[in-house]
Amino acid sequence: MTITRRNLLTYGAASAVALPALAMSGRAHAQKAQYTLKYANNLPLSHPMNIRAKEMAVAIAAETNGRVDLQIFPSGQLGSDTDTLAQVRSGGVEFFTLSGLILATLVPAASITGIGFAFDDYDAVWKALDGELGAHVRKEIEKANLVVMEKIWDNGFRQITSSSKPIVNADDLKAFKIRVPVSPLWTSMFKALGAAPTSINFGEVYTALQTKVVDGQENPMAIVSTAKFNEVQKFCSLTNHMWDGFWFLANKKAWEKLPPDVRAIVAKHINAAGMKQRADVAELNATLQKELASKGMVFNEAKPDSFRARLREAGFYSEWKAKFGEEAWAILERSTKKMA
CATH class of the missing domain: 3.40.190.170 (Bacterial extracellular solute-binding protein, family 7)
Structure with a gap:
């Protein structure tokens, strides 16, 4: 099917x-x-x-x-x-x-x-x-x-949308007001990237984007579509910054x-x-x-190495390595790549 x-x-x-x-x-x-x-x-x-x-x-x-x-x-x-x-x-x-x-x-x-x-x-x-x-x-x-x-x-992988500009590298997130779920992992990551994360309940996100309380948000593609964020967000950057x-x-x-x-x-x-x-x-x-592109949303590929480097410099990976422990982190890096 x-x-x-x-x-x-x-x-x-x-x-x-x-x-x-x-x-x-x-x-x-x-x-x-x-x-x-x-x-x-x-x-x-x-x-x-x-x-x-x-x-x-x-x-x-x-x-x-x-x-x-x-x-x-x-x-x-x-x-x-x-x-x-x-x-x-x-x-x-x-x-x-x-x-x-x-x-x-x-x-x-x-x-x-x-x-x-x-x-x-x-x-x-x-x-x-x-x-x-x-x-x-x-x-x-x-x-x-x-x-x-x-x-x-x-x-799914999560992507970043924006009303003002495409997010291509870490510098584009400097002082960028982004909505995130109420979660230490999300807040920690976007602060480390230099953004200004704001926790907002999902039901209020559309209005927050529409009234420019925040510049952007991040979610899997299905939510970007079904929540009609394309109506209040011009750009969608394929960052794949988190998977769940x-x-x-x-x-x-x-x-x-x-x-x-x-x-x-x-x-x-x-x-x-x-x-x-x-x-x-x-x-x-x-x-x-x-479908979203046909409705006017502009997509761009992001540069993941730029974001990883910024997170490393800010101590994000070291912080979470300490929280998860040496054993778990070693398994993660064997499964993906060295980060901390």
Whole structure:
């Protein structure tokens, strides 16, 4: 199947419309399943994550002969990210996909994948996350008494938009007023780059850009499109300054209650769906860039070495190396490149 912009009604926290309570089920019949499992996420039904999750649920029901009914609750229906994470830990929800940068409130090591300019491209991301770095983060997640699937799903690279000028190198960010999420990692990075980061709730970002409270913002391409930032931002600089993904988490007790053969089937289909979702997001990003360009948004390639050098000079990498620890940082650099 092909995922297009037309499918994507909104994205993650960008959704301003509350959908009615709805669970998508993998079972085609009303027959009682032996195991009913709830899977929550914060993305809309039309997002590749939920399209692939629906296929996954159907496949799991079929291969288990109806023993497993995986019910999908999209669009944050079961609560905020932090609320749902608490439910997964307590057993109220069996499965949840969560950004590593948010999971870091419980598992600090999970945010290491978001270190600025660590990854040059998706090849580097998947080599690291399907390799030693991903294994390290999963090990840390398991210490928090959670089960985590092998394949991380894609959230995307973040890009910088601006109303005044293209951002090509680090000098272009000097005193640049940029909106960032409420996160120490984001604020630390943009301060180190010489910018003036301001934390603003997502629902207020469009107005802040429109009224020039800030000069720009940064988000994955899908959010730039669905939030219509192109209406108040002229330039989009392809900085790829941070990457993040969704870890597929499970309640440990609920997982261990499933028979080994059922666990194997469920894990197999979850990981396969994650791989398909990665391809969908990559295709969607290319489509969105063309669409936004046709609406007048001007795109430019940035110079990542300039930003990395500025972060190194400002002590950003040294600071976060100390926070993550020598072992974790060494794994990151073996998976990407030497930074600190």
